[in-house]
Structure formats: C-alpha cells, structure tokens
Amino acid sequence: MAENKIEIFPKGEKAPAEYFTGTVWIKLIVPNDQTLNAQIGNVMFEAGARNNWHSHSGGQILIVTDGIGYYQEKGKAIQIIRKGDVVNIAPDVVHWHGASATREMTHLAINPNTQKGIVTWLQHVTDEEYYAK
Numbered sequence: 001m002a003e004n005k006i007e008i009f010p011k012g013e014k015a016p017a018e019y020f021t022g023t024v025w026i027k028l029i030v031p032n033d034q035t036l037n038a039q040i041g042n043v044m045f046e047a048g049a050r051n052n053w054h055s056h057s058g059g060q061i062l063i064v065t066d067g068i069g070y071y072q073e074k075g076k077a078i079q080i081i082r083k084g085d086v087v088n089i090a091p092d093v094v095h096w097h098g099a100s101a102t103r104e105m106t107h108l109a110i111n112p113n114t115q116k117g118i119v120t121w122l123q124h125v126t127d128e129e130y131y132a133k
Helices: none
Strands: 025-032 038-045 061-075 079-082 084-087 097-101 105-112
Touching: 038 061, 097 105
Parallel strands: none
Antiparallel strands: 025 038, 038 105, 061 079, 061 084, 061 097, 061 105
C-alpha cells in the first residue's frame, strides 16, 4: 500500500546551487532574531541531493521528518538517518547531510546560538565522498 504523505510545511524556495548538489527546497519557518538567537528551516532533499561541507559556530540540531538520508562529519563514516532520527551537531563540526541516493529526505534544521554565526559554507561534497559507504 502506498504511504499517504502529509506535508507539514510548504515546499519553500529552491536552494542555491552554490551550496547544494541536486534539487533541495528550503522553507524558513522561524527566521533568526536577536531575542531567541535561533533559526529553524524545513529542508527537503530530492534523492541524491545534499548540501556542501559546512559548519555552524552555534551548533545545529537536525530532526528527520520524512525519508532516508545521510549525515557525515569530516573524518568519520557516513551515517544513515531516517524519519524520527535526531542529530545533534556540536559547534564548529564540519559536516554535510542530504538524501540517500534513492529516497528523498526532509528534516528540520535548527540553528541555535545564532549570535555566534549561522553557517560557514565550504566545498561541495564530491560524488566519490557521497557514495563512499
């Protein structure tokens, strides 16, 4: 039986190719402000899509709300992440995340402590890195 998919948030805008490989959609749910010092976005990666290597000075929390994806910290093995998984990323850890090669993945990206900066973008994740499982 096919799963009926209920979208919680609108798809948003297409993410810039400068920071993403493949098709990714971003909907900013909570814009950054100086009171909460947090930003929350809903990010939908189509199969095979991922973001660049990057880090967050204030750390990041990912909550996977649909699909299957990958998460990798620099120098460590790729982890498979699934609907319901939570990934806590310490400040300044270089990492990337995205959909699996065959399934899309959606997550909430929570950026706390934004007074320290939101994101530092680095190089694209190569196909060799992406498929190295």
